[in-house]
Amino acid sequence: MINISSHEEFAAYLGKEIGISSWYQITQEQINKFADATLDHQWIHTDPEKAATDSPFKTTIAHGYLTLSLVPYLWQQIAKISNLKMEINYGIESLKFGQAVTVNSEVRLKVGLKSILNLRGTTKVVIDIVMEIKDQPKPAFAGDVVFLYHFVS
Template structure:
């Protein structure tokens, strides 16, 4: 999938209230889960102990950390659009984060998103709120729903 391309903020602002392109599917491997566990120091057995999870977990396998799906939002948004004039982007915040469904190892995730709000910032910037839903292939309930906020600067 090719991302939407915008020359500058004035073009991008026309996306307010509209959906962005749906992203690619990502397979969540045990290696990815282990790397996230090591980076965040969250080594709870439901994430990293495959044998124990198979026997004791209600999910019958390891599951990804909820915040791992949140951490993937920035990358998934990069797949949806680019603004050529942007020199720098920052993660500004996240509102209304929910994890309706666990993400078992080897699940495939992708994101649906739309532009909910755009506010002007100082220093040639805008603050963009995206409505994000991270889907799990083959499941009705999503892995994550959130309002992701980015600060972008020209």
């Protein structure tokens, strides 16, 4: 894990890979809880028996937004951003889902710094993210996520 406590320390990673998280397993219980939270109970996510026979994956799959929601958690395994007044998840500039994540798959996040701006004391970073799936050639998704960091002066 790297430690970043200022705009200047962040800027040193411009155009470079920042790091890779550890592997994280997505379970059926987590998929079911996400379905409850989002009211998305489509059978391909929540019905293992039907998925075994009717799904092209022959098992349930994680919601795409479930995998996306893991970004902040996995990002915190890669970088400790400290000396902050405030941190804001600002947006997603681009994102493409590449492959479904089947139940019990392990995923990890690979992050690079695409751009960094100083907006009158607030650091705006665009990080290039790829969610890899263990033993799969294609990622779950890839894209650009934007965070705002207001470091203590």
